[in-house]
Amino acid sequence: MRRCVLYLLSLLLLVGPATAQELKVPNRSDSLRFAIIGDSGTGDRPQYQVAEQLIRHRQAFPFEMVLMMGDNLYGGESARAYESKFARPYKPLLDAGVKFYAALGNHDDPNQRFYKNFNMNGERLYTFKPKPDIRFFALDSNYMDRDQLAWLEKELQKSQSDWKIVFFHHPIYSSGKRHGADVELRESLEPLFVKYGVSLVLAGHEHFYERLKPQKGIYYFISGGAAKLRRSNIGRTDLTAKGFDEDNHFMLVEINKDQMYFQTISRAGTTVDWGAMTRPAAAQKAMTATGNGK
Amino acid sequence: MLRTVLIRFALITALLAPVVYAEDVVKPNSASPALRARVIIDPRAVEQFKDRVDRYVDLHKQLHTKIGKLRDDSTPEQIADRKRKLAEALRAARHGARQGDIFTAAVREEFVRVIRFELDTPGGASIRRAIVEEKPSKVPLAVNASYPEDKPLSTMPPMVLVHLPQLPEQLEYRFVNRSLVLRDTVAGIVIDFVPGVL
Numbered sequence: 350m351r352r353c354v355l356y357l358l359s360l361l362l363l364v365g366p367a368t369a370q371e372l373k374v375p376n377r378s379d380s381l382r383f384a385i386i387g388d389s390g391t392g393d394r395p396q397y398q399v400a401e402q403l404i405r406h407r408q409a410f411p412f413e414m415v416l417m418m419g420d421n422l423y424g425g426e427s428a429r430a431y432e433s434k435f436a437r438p439y440k441p442l443l444d445a446g447v448k449f450y451a452a453l454g455n456h457d458d459p460n461q462r463f464y465k466n467f468n469m470n471g472e473r474l475y476t477f478k479p480k481p482d483i484r485f486f487a488l489d490s491n492y493m494d495r496d497q498l499a500w501l502e503k504e505l506q507k508s509q510s511d512w513k514i515v516f517f518h519h520p521i522y523s524s525g526k527r528h529g530a531d532v533e534l535r536e537s538l539e540p541l542f543v544k545y546g547v548s549l550v551l552a553g554h555e556h557f558y559e560r561l562k563p564q565k566g567i568y569y570f571i572s573g574g575a576a577k578l579r580r581s582n583i584g585r586t587d588l589t590a591k592g593f594d595e596d597n598h599f600m601l602v603e604i605n606k607d608q609m610y611f612q613t614i615s616r617a618g619t620t621v622d623w624g625a626m627t628r629p630a631a632a633q634k635a636m637t638a639t640g641n642g643k
Numbered sequence: 644m645l646r647t648v649l650i651r652f653a654l655i656t657a658l659l660a661p662v663v664y665a666e667d668v669v670k671p672n673s674a675s676p677a678l679r680a681r682v683i684i685d686p687r688a689v690e691q692f693k694d695r696v697d698r699y700v701d702l703h704k705q706l707h708t709k710i711g712k713l714r715d716d717s718t719p720e721q722i723a724d725r726k727r728k729l730a731e732a733l734r735a736a737r738h739g740a741r742q743g744d745i746f747t748a749a750v751r752e753e754f755v756r757v758i759r760f761e762l763d764t765p766g767g768a769s770i771r772r773a774i775v776e777e778k779p780s781k782v783p784l785a786v787n788a789s790y791p792e793d794k795p796l797s798t799m800p801p802m803v804l805v806h807l808p809q810l811p812e813q814l815e816y817r818f819v820n821r822s823l824v825l826r827d828t829v830a831g832i833v834i835d836f837v838p839g840v841l
Contacts (some may be wrong), residue, residue: 361797372739382699424792425792426722426792428717430719455798458792459828460828460831463722469715490798491799493800494804494805494809498801503774528776531798533766533801
């Protein structure tokens, strides 16, 4: 009997809400708080398990939005697919008013841009500003034509936001063995990112997690393991700051003024990476001001 | 006298043609000098292609308006319904459409030429690899057929797209098997295709 009670208590502890100790981010109420998932739309058990972790962690870290890195629905776009591969696993978040912002992956029908819960405004590329000084740009990396590049340049140029965050499906830096970096896409996009002061670039497509070392002063993350997983797929390169390809994952991110905090959590609820970063332009300014020009 | 006038007219037209079709020559992205077309499609082929594309898009718009356009707050049921209805309407209106109606022989030849030119450049091998890695294969292709929902859409490399005439939002290029496909982005049907490009 006592063993039963102890067992039940342990279970309650395991499935209870995330506690403050588990959070590695400051969790300030005046921050922009969001989550990141990528390659999520399988409808399989791992997707639901990651979703449960997301829901659980939101109780302690009330993120207001979720960014989707593409491959939002695999294998078809019927109403049933939307239900089982998106609406049902994330229902508690949707019911709580959390907004999902999707980018299109190579498994996604462009008609997803009309789906109300992906908040794409009927467009394959769009921009939004959830807080002053933080602007997001969603791209369609499956189809990087002249019009899209022109749109991106115009929007980046126009934006006065301190934080410019771009997200899309195909990573332009990656240590993945299966896909690897899309070098051609990099040649098209990176000059714009550098010229217009993009701080952070997020992508999916690789079915793992990788935090890359800053490239030309820009932070890069790959988060493509919210349902899909390719084990042992991160190659040994000089690009990786931290990689995780043993299990599914999602990310929590918090931005407050010039600081960004992140925490990457596995399907089992274990923190696999976490840290803080200073907005690159602000860090540069601080270095110049102190005379440390290295 | 008339012959001289005609010759002069032809010469002036030939000189002006690159200006007339300048919109189809890529405007260099100010921060991406890498994204420049290395070879230009014959302007006459471009004009022919655009003419047929415009006619298709007019039809698409007409039918889409009649059926009811999708809004940005649509439900999955509405999306699936509109897609199906638009596809059916387009098929009915384009009954008898065949491969080559938009990609005429002259247009096909030019498209194949510029795409293969790009794939044969020093950087072309990696572009070809990227295309091959992601493009679906063993897909039965037919004009007016629906693009299979369970197959991914190939990623279109920027250096291929920069060489092709820009399309309106209702259409897109994709690679399937060894073909370049012209696909309706809302109805999800194959409008035409160029076999043997890859």
